[in-house]
Amino acid sequence: MTFRILTVCTGNVCRSPSAELILARELSALEGVEVSSAGTGALVGDGIPDPGLRLLAGAGIDGTSHHARQLTPALVQESDLILAMAREHRRTIVELVPAATRRTFTVRELARVVEHVDDFVAEGEYANAAARMRAAVLYAAGRRGLVPQPADPEELDVTDPYRRSDETYQLSYSQVEPAATAVGAYLARAAQA
DSSP states (O other): OOEEEEEEESSSSSHHHHHHHHHHHHTTTSTTEEEEEEETTOOTTOOOOHHHHHHHHHTTOOOTTOOOOBOOHHHHHTOSEEEESSHHHHHHHHHHOGGGGGGEEEHHHHHHHHHHSOOOOOOSOOSSHHHHHHHHHHHHHHHGGGSOOOSSGGGGSOOOOTTSOHHHHHHHHHHHHHHHHHHHHHHHHHHHO
16 A cells, blocks of 8 residues: 655745755655655756755755655645645645545644644554554644644745745755655654554
8 A cells, every 4th residue: 555645835946846856865764665756846857956956965965856746636646745835835735636635735744733633543454554654644634723823824835935045945854854854753653554
């Protein structure tokens, strides 16, 4: 059984591929996990710009093989967890596939949730790690409203660095990296519970 994670931003060249690649690294020890990305207005076929590639390379991640693709309802429907890079993307995803509401978060939102709630503990029978991770996503969704909201809702978003300065790329990466790492660690713990 496969557990599928989809990360989503606008162009699918900066934020969502970074989150995709960080999550793939964090979950690489688990079998049956697929991480991919897409964009709500994808620059289809384009790669990650040089500033983004340099930041990923500094973390030991090769992003040179990434090519942007467009978000589709099918991609959302087949995903067990959808991580938007901003609230606007989360809204677009849920409008596209309303049934995806409980498994769609911004990456920083889910990182906040898992930071403020107890870890998911697998109770009962789960066939495999993918089933435990699916249950952990629903567990986090059920606790979303219990987590204190940031004073500024923009703290749930990752800054868009596209066609901006190296400093903006660094800011964006400094937001996505700890959030994706926290989400990856949560899922890994759930898978092994």
